[in-house]
Amino acid sequence: MSVLGTLTRRVGHHRWFGAAARLLVPADRVVGRLTRGRVVALGLIPSLVITTTGRRSGKPRSNPLLYVPDGDAYVVIGSNWGQTQQPSWAMNLLADPAAEVDVKGLRVPVRADPATGAERDRLWQLLVTEWPAYRTYVQRAGGREIRIFRLVPTGRGAPAAPPSAG
Numbered sequence: 001m002s003v004l005g006t007l008t009r010r011v012g013h014h015r016w017f018g019a020a021a022r023l024l025v026p027a028d029r030v031v032g033r034l035t036r037g038r039v040v041a042l043g044l045i046p047s048l049v050i051t052t053t054g055r056r057s058g059k060p061r062s063n064p065l066l067y068v069p070d071g072d073a074y075v076v077i078g079s080n081w082g083q084t085q086q087p088s089w090a091m092n093l094l095a096d097p098a099a100e101v102d103v104k105g106l107r108v109p110v111r112a113d114p115a116t117g118a119e120r121d122r123l124w125q126l127l128v129t130e131w132p133a134y135r136t137y138v139q140r141a142g143g144r145e146i147r148i149f150r151l152v153p154t155g156r157g158a159p160a161a162p163p164s165a166g
Helices: 003-011 015-034 088-095 117-130 134-140
Strands: 047-053 060-066 068-070 073-077 098-103 106-114 148-153
Touching: 047 073, 047 088, 060 073, 060 088, 068 117, 073 117, 088 106, 117 134, 117 148
Parallel strands: none
Antiparallel strands: 047 060, 047 098, 068 073, 073 148, 098 106, 106 148
């Protein structure tokens, strides 16, 4: 792990970090799209871009997320930087579990399985090992359930499509 990656993990639990990172998400979306998912979160942490279907709009919605691998699946968490409201992408997955992820230049169709019980506990340990600040985010979230999803590939991955013009 790089020095910058280690430093990022150390400061990730600070409230100012979450506020600053939220401001950078739109730029991160653009970088992720332009690099076809190869560079997300400045390459500091394992990240992907998930594209869900908006539960109200029906339109594709993309968000960069930290993930941890679990076999052939990707594990993501709806921490929303410790905010009290659920992230929209997580609500979208509950409404329609079909999604796509762009990870390391590969576009993969996935099905989102919400984790519960012992499986949730196991996946939580994987997540906090990668990003210890999740423990702090749980405290800040005001008692809301922070959802964990296991994104299971449903088909063969393909190279991510180039960014659209316009």
